[in-house]
Amino acid sequence: MSFLPVMLWSDALIWLLVLVALGLGWFSRRSPSLCRSWGRLGKNAVAMGAATVLCAFLLVGLLDSLHYRLRLPSAPGQQAEAIYSVEVLSVLDYLLKDLRDGHEKTYSAPFASRLYAKETLETPEGTVRDFPRLKYGGAHLKDESALMGDVMKRGLYGVFDALLVWMHAFIFLGIGVGINQRKNIHSLMDVWSSIKRKEILGRESRRAILRGETAIAWRGVLLALGGLLIVFLPLALLSGDYHVFGTDKVGQDVFYQILKSVRTALVIGLVTTLVTLPVAISLGILAGYFRGWVDDAIQYLYTTLSSIPGVLLIAASVLMMQVIIDTHPQWFSSAAERADLRLLALCFILGLTGWPSLCRLLRGETLKLRELEYIQAAQAFGVADLAILRRHILPNLMHIVIIALVMDFSGLVLAEAVLSYVGIGVDPTMISFGTMINSARMELSREPAVWWSLVSAFIFMFTLVLAANLLADAVRDAFDPRMG
């Protein structure tokens, strides 16, 4: 084998989360009230658009969560066992090989063909101080004055391609919706024959999609998809020959860094909730249902926890964790594993300091629920407490959990950026929005200022958090029982 698959701890957790989400989806198919809520969510065009954007982010994150180590070419004449590189790469790295390897010397502006710093150059006319040409960015151009035209031309091709892809997506979606609406289609053969009979050209379903009359608001999906394609397809095409977002201090492509940051943000946002949920749900339900000393103890715990300033607690825990990591280098076989452990530690610390708010919410709701008559009816049958919690209380709390989960996500992504900026976030070698913003502190204060890494980090983080917030709003509306 020319590579060795590597499963980092955070990879395992991310894929576990994907499984859990699929499991929850399957579970909620059986529950009609959840089905109704999801149905309401599906009708909301804004939510579906936001979900499409989030899916794109998720795709990048998942591609970046399949890691491997390359086998090093063995020295000539040696037939020893396979030796693998210490560098841990991901599938995303493989796909973005050009971007990753396209190192310049230092800063360069977006779509530039020359560096952002003057150097002493040897020319036939003698030594001059000038901006040297980039090794990769715009290197294919003989004449630099053609740069603008080249970018425009390729960009327009990209937009054209994007529209083409989008049209196809629309047509296939129309046919798909048409098939779904027909009852007499059971197999692929049926589909083929009815397409031949021109029964499902999808013209009507396409019209229905545009008018928003379908069960799922496909027009939201299409709009978001169109936006994504029009922005990213040209960027992707251009990024082969240009640094579309410029390069940073050590000459690394900013576009590559941004795409790598997505995974960090997702891990922080998702794994942290995985830590928060069990603690918050179990303690909240126990406190609300059993009252008495259980309630007192749990309330005492979270009141104490929430009265310690959060940043201090996180800083102390992260620094302690860092000491442990530094004193045990033998635990890690690569730098990636070390950075990964620190990332996970950060998730756990954020999770363990973040559960009180959800716990408090669930305790209050449980206090309300336990007085309801169906709980008393169950008690009158002598149903065991745990069964009451599982069968009667937990399902009636799920809407709060789902709402809290989605709303916390965006908060956590922002928290990571802040913590990394303060220097207690992820490992400095790990690329994240926070570390990018942190380095921008220096870049903005130099003259002339380097603005592109901050701006692009900002735009991407903003899109991610905005999409998450829009989805969270829609989820709250769809799952709130008072909304109908």
Add this chain to the structure above:
Amino acid sequence: MSFKMNIPLLSVRNLRIGFTAGRRVLTAVDGVSLDVAAGETLVLLGESGCGKSVTALSLLRLLPAAGRVLGGEVRFEGSDLMALAEADMRTVRGGGMAMIFQEPATSLNPVLTVGRQIGEVLEKHPGLQGSVATGRAVELLKAVGIADPERRLSEYPFQLSGGMKQRVMVAMALAGDPRLLIADEPTTALDVTIQAQILDLLRRLQTERGMGMLLITHDLGVVARMAHRVGVMYAGEIVEEAPGEAFFGAPRHPYTQKLFAALPDMADRGAWLETIAGQVPPLTAMPTGCRFAGRCPFAWERCRDESPVWTDLGGGHRVRCHGVAEGRGHPAGKASGQAEPGSGLRQDDANTKNLLEVDSLCVHFPIRRGVLQRVVGHVKAVDGVSLELKRGGTLALVGESGCGKTTVGKAILQLIPSTGGQVRFDGKDLTGLSRKALRPLRRRLQMIFQDPFASLNPRMSVGEIITEGMDAVGAFGAIGALADSSDRVAAVAALLRQVGLDRQAAERYPHEFSGGQRQRIAIARALAVQPELVVCDEPTSALDVSVQAQILNLLKQLQDELGLAYLFITHNFAVVKYLAHEVAVMYLGRIVERGPVDAVLRSPKHPYTEALLSAVPSPRLEKNDTVIRLAGETPSPARPPSGCHFHPRCPRAVECCRVDYPEAFDVGEENAAHVVRCHLHASSGASL
């Protein structure tokens, strides 16, 4: 009644109101016309969801966001309200017509003083401020019968009792000197004794001020006490309109007749109650013809095809019914109850030993104060209650809200730990048993709850709800053969049939059912474990009259078939009269009178029972003169009065009532024990 019918104060013509749902508009009120003259009370009577509250709100143009007035005309003192600008409408609201709402607890702002809230109205309508306004507020509070009004002005709503809050609401409504008062179920949330006070107050204010009044209610008793004229609403239409005497003398619309017949008060004991089959049609599927046709026993084709027009019967009595128009006969007057299903407690059971014996049961809740949560007192919710209940019998536990009757029920089932006393079920003491020891007994004791919307888990299907109890008490395991899943389905289907539901209901979820159907499901859940005693905690108080009759009939039928014993907790004497064999009247955590239902209801001995019985508004015109009015309200069980708890409100209290709590005296004739705790009967009864 001598009011002149010149220009009516309020005149509504052909009012139509709809609700937008998605892109559709559902018509909730369809062509309502009514007139209210000055000094006249028009009562709108109807069951829940018939559009009566929406009609009232639209008169003030206060419809909820989804509501739309689709057409019609509302004239108040000659001006068209629908055409007024919003700014002009504000002078009509409060000044021209004022409204009192159902729930006094939520219609006052909890963070403003009473004086501030009344002052707000005074500032707007007569334009009073400062000391003049305060003086006027004091006058108003006096007018609504609040003692010590100066002090009350600076108090917050939480310091007032329910009845007092409703008086304050009335005072606020009067502040703008309205010519028309709209009262939307003003006494539904109140106890009967308080209800009598508020109804008296409204009637007195109306005669003093010559106001017109539009009163909305579902209670025929309130109608009898208040109405000059009555309009009966059904599914968004007024179906009958009549002066009070004609309405109670000879109601003509089949729906009205059925409403009267469904009242347990009207039926003889032992007879089945008249019920109205089916339900009010939903807004989405209004029939084209007469809206009542689907439930009307006299309906024929014309009723289903053609909506009836008004038939004038003379004397202001109008009916919308093809049957009346064509003179086809359903007889005027009340339909009588059907055949006797065998009356009361079976004789052979009468002398068996008691199934349930409660002996001086106490439930005290500690009041904790301060940082250390030290116990500073106790709320004596239940304070020494003793009861006996025979197998197959029904004991009604009657009392006003807060008297501890629900707590008794829950303490008997051991859902609330008792502080003292004994609960013996079939000879075994339940108090102090461990949960494990209780489990086998759970099967034999069950409970039906008040609110059918809160007593079923919305996330479980009906089948799951019913089998949960069976699983918990091990019904399947014990019977063994039932462990099979097809047997479970059969068992659930049998139970559903027993309570009058389809077997398909098992796969559906509670929200798909109406209130009455939900209560049937709750009954099926309790029956699933074949109990011997069922505690019914006001099982019909959240239901409409016609649905209440169905549930009461079902309970009675189940008792006849299965020999269940009921502990029936209620505040409704009509239900007691219909269902119970014995009655116990509770006041402030103690039973003040107990005895066979006939003896207690016919000749009550305790002054509280007397007052309670006379305060119940009867749905007849003649019987409403002899109301014993109780002053004040039920005191807090945390600080009960010294001596007899009832003495501060008792019209016949004597010196010793203030000092000693009375012993129990048996005043019963023959063999039946009729126990009363009152000093007045110390001489006549035998001390126990």
